[in-house]
Amino acid sequence: MDILVRKSEVYGRVNAPASKSLTHRFLVCASLAEGKSVIRNPLICDDTLATIDALEKLGVFISVDKDRVMVEGDGLKPSKSINCRDSGTTLRFLVGMCSLLEGESFLTGSKRLMQRPIQPLLCALNELGADCRKVTNGISVRGRVKGGDVTMRGDISSQFVSSLLLISPLTEKGVSITLTTELESKPYVMLTIESQKMFGIGVESEGVERFKVRPQTYRHASVEVEGDWSSSSFLLAAGAVAGKVEVTGLNPRSLQADRKIIEVLRRMGARVEIGGSTVTVEKTDEFLLINLDVSDCPDLFPIVCILCSLAKGKSVITGIRRLRLKESDRVKAVATNLRRVGVHVNISGESFVINGGSGNLKPSVIDSFNDHRIAMAFGVMGLVVDGILIRNAECVNKSFPDFWSKLRFLGADVNER
Secondary structure, three states: OOOEEOOOEEEEEOOOOOOHHHHHHHHHHHHHOEEEEEEEEEOOHHHHHHHHHHHHHHHEEEEOOOOOOEOOOOOOOOOOEEOOOHHHHHHHHHHHHHOOEEEEEEEEEOOOHHHHHHHHHHHHHHHHOEEEEEEOOOEEEOHHHOOOEEOOOOOOOOHHHHHHHHHHHHHOEEEEEEOOOOOOOHHHHHHHHHHHHHHHOEEEEEEOOOOEEOOOOOOOOEEEEOOOHHHHEEEEHHHHHHHHEEEEOOOOOOHHHHHHHHHHHHHHOOEEEEEEEEEEEOOOOOOOOOOOOOOOHHHHHHHHHHHOOOOOEEEEEEEEHHHHHHHOOHHHHHHHHHHHHOOEEEOOOOEEEEEOOOOHOOOOEEEEOOOOOHHHHHHHOOOOOOOOOEEEEHHHHOOOOOHHHHHOOOOOEEEOO
């Protein structure tokens, strides 16, 4: 499916989609808990469905209704047929879970997923007593992991740390994790620890360099998934460039990394108001450039690049190294598409430099690179640059299935081609 977005104004109120990150974490915690857990307001999208299917292969009973998921995880068993599709979170969390089980499990996924980093996590699990290895077309995991002390890098993916934290309480010895490099995407690890706390697990930490988890038991729980700041960032940005948008269901004190979009929009001159769980963003006459380090909030990179391309002057975005390892090489994807629209981009080491200004921007055909965040970001650009055609626009189903319909509800000129 291709989507054409034409220059238009957006006004109105929409609900935030539920958090993908929290839905993944709650599903895993509930699956490791004794008894039945209820997850209210879950996000049902391609990625979380991949996690649900994978957990069911391990023997977890999951019942999905419109506004809740019931999970019962007693009696986990290994499986040699786990397909994680295109979800990096699913693969990394399930590799950890499989290491708790006696016997062999086999995990696979899309071609792109199998290219994404995972070796540091496999090495860490092996240090703790598992037998994990890459094999043809997938990953073989044999348990059972015993626990102990482990060191690993923290600058490749925070999901490696989260995967270890999630399984550590159920090891015989408990686990002590020492990071050998600075931890990037720190808020996501804090989100994991907070999720575990809601299921009765305590994690000790020394800053963000060392974590210790003693043997414990997950307790069943009833939890509610808060709104997703990552997906909502596109809706809020739409208000900043093309009108006024209210997004409800957001926690202004959330641990989610992409809550930083509020700071970004304010610094760029948008009018931002927060009232309870509602965030309102309105366009102003002046749109300012910004310099930003995205190492802790990498998912904001595509939409921040769009915002910078619409501001006059030079903006510098740093902390981009790991963005080459996402659903697409996001550095390449954003640069390629911005240049098609007429934006001058320069990439130098860890810096992404944008010379912005909407005066010379032109209609273009955008390659989504099968990346949901690329498609949504350039969908927002289409509100200002008349005639942005996005190829393979259905890739938004990975995290935000009704993105195009919500944009249309706000008044955007969005048409399927």
